[in-house]
Amino acid sequence: MAEDKSYEALIDQLIEKEAQLDHTKASIAKTDKQIKKIMKSNTYQKTASVRKLLPSGKEKDNYIAYLEEQLLNKQSEELLLKEQLLEAQQEQEQLDYDTLWRYIKEKKDTGQIISELDKRIEQKKLEDRHFRYILEATARQFQQEETAFKQRVFTKVLEGAREHASEFMVRAGLTEEPVSLSDVASYRACMNMRVRQYQLAGTLPEYTLDDKQVAYRFMQKQGMRTPHSPEEIYTIDTLPEQENIVIKPADGAGGRGVYIVYGSSDIISVKTGETLSNWSLLKHRMEKDLLEKKVAQDAWRIEELILEDTDKKVSGRDVKFYCFYGKVGVVLEIIRTPEMTYCWWDGQGERIQTGKYDDKAFQGKGVSKEEIDMAERISSQIPSPFMRIDFLRSEDGLIFGEFTPKPGNYEAFNDKIDTYLGNLFIEAQAKLDKDLLQGKVFEIFKEA
Numbered sequence: 001m002a003e004d005k006s007y008e009a010l011i012d013q014l015i016e017k018e019a020q021l022d023h024t025k026a027s028i029a030k031t032d033k034q035i036k037k038i039m040k041s042n043t044y045q046k047t048a049s050v051r052k053l054l055p056s057g058k059e060k061d062n063y064i065a066y067l068e069e070q071l072l073n074k075q076s077e078e079l080l081l082k083e084q085l086l087e088a089q090q091e092q093e094q095l096d097y098d099t100l101w102r103y104i105k106e107k108k109d110t111g112q113i114i115s116e117l118d119k120r121i122e123q124k125k126l127e128d129r130h131f132r133y134i135l136e137a138t139a140r141q142f143q144q145e146e147t148a149f150k151q152r153v154f155t156k157v158l159e160g161a162r163e164h165a166s167e168f169m170v171r172a173g174l175t176e177e178p179v180s181l182s183d184v185a186s187y188r189a190c191m192n193m194r195v196r197q198y199q200l201a202g203t204l205p206e207y208t209l210d211d212k213q214v215a216y217r218f219m220q221k222q223g224m225r226t227p228h229s230p231e232e233i234y235t236i237d238t239l240p241e242q243e244n245i246v247i248k249p250a251d252g253a254g255g256r257g258v259y260i261v262y263g264s265s266d267i268i269s270v271k272t273g274e275t276l277s278n279w280s281l282l283k284h285r286m287e288k289d290l291l292e293k294k295v296a297q298d299a300w301r302i303e304e305l306i307l308e309d310t311d312k313k314v315s316g317r318d319v320k321f322y323c324f325y326g327k328v329g330v331v332l333e334i335i336r337t338p339e340m341t342y343c344w345w346d347g348q349g350e351r352i353q354t355g356k357y358d359d360k361a362f363q364g365k366g367v368s369k370e371e372i373d374m375a376e377r378i379s380s381q382i383p384s385p386f387m388r389i390d391f392l393r394s395e396d397g398l399i400f401g402e403f404t405p406k407p408g409n410y411e412a413f414n415d416k417i418d419t420y421l422g423n424l425f426i427e428a429q430a431k432l433d434k435d436l437l438q439g440k441v442f443e444i445f446k447e448a
Contacts, residue, residue, distance in 0.1 A: 011152040128164070135161050139169050147177050154179040162419075163189045185422030188411050194386070195406060205445070206384035206405040212250075212301060218448035219400045222378060226400045227392075229303035236286050236298055241279050246306075247286075250299035255336065257286065257295035260305060262313055270336050306392040306399050316392035316399070319367060322407070322421065323379030323387050325428035328372050329421050330354065333364035347372065355414025371398060383442050385428035 107116040135157045142153040154172050158165050158181065165184050172179040198204050209215045216226045233250050234240070241264060249257040258270040259282060267276040269285060271294075276282050289295040306316035318334035330352070331345040342357035343364030349372060353361070375389050388404040413421065 008152060011148055015149050015152065132161065132164060132166070136166050136169075139166075143168075151177070151179050155183065159183040162186055182423055183419055185419055185426055187413065187418045187421035187425055190422055190425040191386070191406065191410050204384065204405070206382060206387050206403070208445075209382065209387070209403040209448075210405055212402060214448050215403050216400075218381075218444065219378070221444050221448060222381070224378070224400050227304040227306060229301060232301075234300045234302065236283050236300070239283075239300060240302070242302065244305040245302045246304075247282075248301050248303070249289075249295045249297075250301050251296060255340070257289045257300075259285070260315055260337075262305070268315075268337055273337060273339050306394045308393055308395060310395065316394050317364075318401070319371075319391045319393055319398060320404070320407075321367075321372070321375035321379075321389045321391075323375055323389055324421075324424040325382070325385050325432050326376050326380035327424060327428065328375050328379075329424045330417070331367050331372070333366070335362065335364075352417075353414075354417040356409070356412040356417075365393075374398075381442060381444050383432060383436070383440075383445060385425050385432055 104113070104116070107113045139154055139157045142150045144150075145153075150172075154169060158169060158179070161169065162184055163186050165181075169179075170181060170184070173181040194204070198207065209218060212229065213231055216229065219226055227246075239247065243261060243263045245261045247259045247261065255270040259276070260268040260270060261282075262268070264279050265277050267279075267282050268274070269276065274285075276285060286295075286300070290298055308314045308316045315337060318332070318336070320332040320334070322329045322331070328347040330347065331349075333343040333345065335341050339360075341360050341362040343362055343366075344352050344354045344356075345364070345366055346352045349367055349369065351364075351366070378389055379387055384405070386405070388407050390401040390404055391398040392401050393399075
């Protein structure tokens with residue numbers, strides 16, 4: 001990786017130095033042409049007597065060099081002032097989220113939100129159009145340049161354009177000496193398109209496993225342990241008062257509406273970390289979840305409480321594998337109490353930062369190679385390019401929790417991780433298509 005960066009830096013320097021050299025040569029030629037034109041002019045001929053008073057020979061050359069240096073300094077100062085002015089303008093425009101939230105709320109409250117949205121959308125379209133024009137113009141300038149220069153510039157342009165790259169840029173990836181198109185991939189864009197597919201098709205294979213009971217059968221057929229969970233769906237009024245259970249919305253996602261019940265006077269809200277001291281208060285909080293639309297409907301499931309340390313009543317931490325049809329991209333480890341903290345790992349079990357939850361990170365325990373292999377094996381039995389497989393860590397190892405076909409806030413990954421996961425998604429889709437064409441059946445998935 002370091003060698004690649006050094007090579008790229010060298011190419012960048014060569015591109016700019018060659019251009020600067022050519023520009024300097026052109027400037028010298030232009031200046032010589034102008035000097036010859038001046039020397040032939042009537043004004044130059046008529047001022048011969050005045051020029052005799054000016055320095056001549058070496059003194060003249062030194063004087064001209066001095067004037068040129070002064071002019072260059074003035075031009076540099078002017079350019080620096082322009083850059084500083086632009087930076088100051090940009091700093092003024094970079095408002096924080098809370099300030100913008102208050103601004104938008106005022107527009108909403110005063111009945112101006114639609115016109116404000118229209119204005120901002122048009123501004124963004126114009127900025128995007130100008131940005132695309134700059135990138136396209138840059139790329140076209142290097143279409144006929146030598147391969148190393150062309151590939152380097154196209155790579156940088158594609159890094160900026162991403163999923164909005166023009167066809168002629170993408171076409172460069174299909175030549176005998178192809179430009180890498182890795183930077184056009186986006187996990188965010190892939191997930192958006194997958195959800196749109198769901199809208200158009202009515203369902204997708206991975207959403208079959210969104211049903212908890214189907215998911216349990218699928219995992220049990222592969223010898224995976226699942227928590228004890230009755231198939232019955234309860235309302236708040238019919239919910240049985242039991243100990244050592246987890247209460248979850250029947251169709252929920254994330255920690256919203258999830259409660260850990262150690263005992264009737266020891267109940268934890270997973271989302272907020274709040275401790276509830278009795279069953280009546282629990283029901284009140286569940287009713288509030290419905291009222292505030294944090295939970296869609298009065299339909300709840302209960303399941304066995306998984307503990308990482310029974311004596312200390314430590315709940316099993318979450319271990320979530322982002323799987324791409326047989327390959328783990330990243331792993332998220334979560335401790336939910338006393339507060340939510342997060343730790344990310346790559347597909348080789350090395351700790352990483354992803355731009356998501358960086359402000360709430362902790363040093364996790366990580367995952368073993370055997371656990372990564374297990375997640376990859378399971379995901380290869382699901383006919384989908386992506387599935388997040390969620391486990392809980394118990395005293396005896398990982399226990400299956402649920403499948404998550406669409407994780408929340410997937411736009412929060414930084415560009416590096418978004419691109420990396422996007423490439424895994426695209427690669428997984430291609431591999432899945434190939435397997436389907438070759439007749440792969442996915443028997444365990446169908447039987448579940």
